[in-house]
Amino acid sequence: MSVTLLIEQLLNGLQLGTMLFLMASGLTLVFGVMGLINLAHGSFYMVGAYATAAVAASTGSFLTGLAAGMAAAAVAGALVELIVIRRLYHRSHLDQVLATFALILIFSEGTRWLFGSSPLRLSPPSWLTGFVTLPGDTRYPTYRLMLIGVGVVIAIALYLLISRTRLGMRIRAGESDREMIGALGVNISKLYTVVFALGASLAGLAGALVGALQSVQVGMGEPVLILAFVVIVIGGIGSIKGALFGALLVGVVDTLGRVYLPILFRAFMPPSEAAGVGAALAAMLIYILMAIILAFKPKGLFSAHD
Amino acid sequence: MINTTSRSAPEVAPTPRNERALDRKGVVQIALLAVLLILPVAAYVMGEFYYVNLASRITIIAMAAVGLNLAIGYGGMVSFGHAAYFGLGGYVAGIGAYHAFDATPFMTWPISLPGSDNLLVLWLAAALLCALLALVIGAISLRTTGVYFIMITLAFAQMIYYFANSWPTYGGEDGLPIYLRNSLPFVDSSDPLNYFLICFVGLLLAMALTSRLMKSRFGAALTMARLNDVRLATSGINPYPVRLVAFVISAAITGLAGALYADLNGFVSPTVLSWHFSGELMVIVILGGVGRLYGPLAGAILFVMMETFLGGITQYWQLFLGLVLLGVVLFAKHGVMGFLAGRERNE
Numbered sequence: 181m182s183v184t185l186l187i188e189q190l191l192n193g194l195q196l197g198t199m200l201f202l203m204a205s206g207l208t209l210v211f212g213v214m215g216l217i218n219l220a221h222g223s224f225y226m227v228g229a230y231a232t233a234a235v236a237a238s239t240g241s242f243l244t245g246l247a248a249g250m251a252a253a254a255v256a257g258a259l260v261e262l263i264v265i266r267r268l269y270h271r272s273h274l275d276q277v278l279a280t281f282a283l284i285l286i287f288s289e290g291t292r293w294l295f296g297s298s299p300l301r302l303s304p305p306s307w308l309t310g311f312v313t314l315p316g317d318t319r320y321p322t323y324r325l326m327l328i329g330v331g332v333v334i335a336i337a338l339y340l341l342i343s344r345t346r347l348g349m350r351i352r353a354g355e356s357d358r359e360m361i362g363a364l365g366v367n368i369s370k371l372y373t374v375v376f377a378l379g380a381s382l383a384g385l386a387g388a389l390v391g392a393l394q395s396v397q398v399g400m401g402e403p404v405l406i407l408a409f410v411v412i413v414i415g416g417i418g419s420i421k422g423a424l425f426g427a428l429l430v431g432v433v434d435t436l437g438r439v440y441l442p443i444l445f446r447a448f449m450p451p452s453e454a455a456g457v458g459a460a461l462a463a464m465l466i467y468i469l470m471a472i473i474l475a476f477k478p479k480g481l482f483s484a485h486d
Numbered sequence: 487m488i489n490t491t492s493r494s495a496p497e498v499a500p501t502p503r504n505e506r507a508l509d510r511k512g513v514v515q516i517a518l519l520a521v522l523l524i525l526p527v528a529a530y531v532m533g534e535f536y537y538v539n540l541a542s543r544i545t546i547i548a549m550a551a552v553g554l555n556l557a558i559g560y561g562g563m564v565s566f567g568h569a570a571y572f573g574l575g576g577y578v579a580g581i582g583a584y585h586a587f588d589a590t591p592f593m594t595w596p597i598s599l600p601g602s603d604n605l606l607v608l609w610l611a612a613a614l615l616c617a618l619l620a621l622v623i624g625a626i627s628l629r630t631t632g633v634y635f636i637m638i639t640l641a642f643a644q645m646i647y648y649f650a651n652s653w654p655t656y657g658g659e660d661g662l663p664i665y666l667r668n669s670l671p672f673v674d675s676s677d678p679l680n681y682f683l684i685c686f687v688g689l690l691l692a693m694a695l696t697s698r699l700m701k702s703r704f705g706a707a708l709t710m711a712r713l714n715d716v717r718l719a720t721s722g723i724n725p726y727p728v729r730l731v732a733f734v735i736s737a738a739i740t741g742l743a744g745a746l747y748a749d750l751n752g753f754v755s756p757t758v759l760s761w762h763f764s765g766e767l768m769v770i771v772i773l774g775g776v777g778r779l780y781g782p783l784a785g786a787i788l789f790v791m792m793e794t795f796l797g798g799i800t801q802y803w804q805l806f807l808g809l810v811l812l813g814v815v816l817f818a819k820h821g822v823m824g825f826l827a828g829r830e831r832n833e
Contacts, residue, residue, distance in 0.1 A: 211633070217633050217636065264812065264816070267816055268816075273564060273632060273633055273636060274558065274564045274768075274772075274776075275815050275819075277564065277566065277636060277765075277768070278768060278769065278772050278811060278815045279811075279812055279815040279816065281765045281768070281769065281811070282769075282807075282808040282809070282811035282812040282815065283808065283812070284808070285804045285805065285807055285808030285811070286805055286808035286809060286812070288804070289802045289803075289804045289805035289808065290805060292802065293802050293805070402761075402762075406640070406644060406761060409637050409640065409641075410637075410641060413633075413634060413637045413638070413641070417633055417634070456652070456653060456654045456655075459652040460648070460649050460652040460653045462652075463648035463649065463651065463652050464645045464648050464649055467641045467642065467644055467645035467648075468645065470638070470641050471626060471638065471641060471642065471645075474626070474629075474630060474634065474638050475626050475629065478629050478630040478634060479630075479634065480634075
């Protein structure tokens with residue numbers, strides 16, 4: 181239980197948290213503005229990762245790939261919004277869940293059809309493969325540190341976008357009164373498409389960045405999607421601030437739980453059992469956290485809606 | 487087939503009021519049951535056991551969907567976590583058989599409890615444990631509504647999924663085999679046709695229970711809790727316990743189906759606890775026609791047929807499932823039963 185391990189795991193937690201924030205911010209924006217629950221958000225994560233891997237492999241440039249990944253996810257998002265999603269805004273949540281579940285099936289099987297079942301390779305660029313030595317002699321991978329940086333930059337950019345720009349003003353107006361901003365002459369369906377594409381491109385960015393750490397494969401978006409749902413439910417659906425707070429909380433609690441719970445149980449159990457119990461409990465930890473929070477605050481911590 | 491742009495869950499009366507002899511709907515319903523019963527018997531006579539087991543699979547999935555339909559269709563509670571009950575039911579059958587096979591006790595503290603390979607005991611245990619789990623999950627989840635309800639039921643199911651995945655005693659992510667099918671007194675459950683008939687009776691009982699329930703005073707209260715819970719409260723009935731009881735019954739039915747499913751396959755693994763399976767159960771309810779007594783059966787037949795025959799042609803069959811589902815949700819909200827049997831009277 182050294183300090184180095186703690187710092188390292190805290191950073192891992194932050195890295196998971198910032199990537200979850202990229203996913204969760206899109207989900208929560210779409211829910212806040214359009215009132216839509218979108219299970220297919222994980223598919224944009226996958227689309228971003230695949231496009232990045234494919235373009236990076238053919239051009240040899242990670243950054244070009246990243247740009248292509250974000251663009252592909254944004255285009256996929258805009259198309260899906262135009263063809264399917266806009267028919268769902270006035271439907272029940274049940275219809276939204278099922279239609280977007282159908283989209284997951286279509287995206288996953290379609291990708292498997294195009295790229296095959298075996299994972300694609302995507303590695304971080306060579307100038308980010310080293311380690312950084314932090315105070316306290318902790319060596320930490322540069323790439324992971326960069327991910328935290330990207331997450332922070334995006335969080336600030338989103339904050340500025342929502343609070344300082346005309347588009348942000350419209351998004352906020354759309355959250356509080358859809359009919360009124362339509363009556364004031366804002367093209368609301370264009371606004372919806374833009375918000376949806378923005379959310380999709382952030383998911384695509386997250387997919388591409390994490391894809392370089394793990395593997396790029398069909399279904400990679402689903403575990404992240406469910407974590408992102410936990411995040412926005414904890415944070416309060418529709419709230420960007422809640423998404424940020426929830427993402428960091430979930431990232432840190434999940435990462436630390438997986439490392440320290442087995443160690444904790446070893447104190448009063450035989451090691452073989454402690455590993456099993458600790459791992460089982462660690463895997464459930466964030467869901468327990470969510471259930472506790474919802475039991476006391478049924479609308480999440482920073483609810484933007486009632 | 488025109489989509490009624492209703493915001494709430496389907497505004498279908500849960501049960502038809504007219505008990506007239508045979509209209510179009512009656513014919514379709516009897517035909518569905520007859521096909522489900524006659525085809526496996528014929529297949530059995532011809533020695534095609536594969537198709538008998540396929541019919542058992544349809545029957546069990548339909549039964550699980552009957553349970554979910556009670557929550558979603560009649561109660562308006564969009565549970566995205568019914569795989570939890572299906573899986574728990576399956577693990578009850580698996581764990582009972584595991585300890586009976588090894589002759590080891592399931593637990594020794596606070597009471598000594600041996601394993602069992604008696605189906606009656608296992609079914610009772612599965613239904614009771616699922617009811618208990620649903621009581622806890624429902625009591626917490628029903629405090630929330632809308633998207634939060636969907637998400638919290640999903641979260642509880644994920645919790646159990648990850649628990650089963652990482653708990654090594656019963657196989658963890660590899661799952662738990664049932665070497666010998668659990669047995670019934672007087673009936674040879676290992677015979678495929680017998681097992682199909684057991685499942686078929688289970689399905690009929692689940693549907694009869696749903697039908698009786700929805701015709702009762704409780705059913706009227708549940709319908710009103712879905713349509714307008716303020717009005718229900720105004721008439722002096724608290725919606726919360728009504729919903730909770732319906733949720734618990736729904737989970738017990740789905741859990742029983744899970745126990746049957748584990749014994750059919752001789753295997754139970756965390757796959758049946760995954761959120762994908764919860765989604766598939768919802769898909770079946772919607773494909774068949776939400777809030778209709780025979781909807782889950784129609785949906786299960788369509789789903790398993792697509793999986794079996796489309797899956798035989800192309801490994802990408804889920805792409806087509808996705809397209810069909812999208813079409814049904816967007817353009818044909820009343821599902822197969824709405825298409826075959828016409829709409830319910832007051833839609």
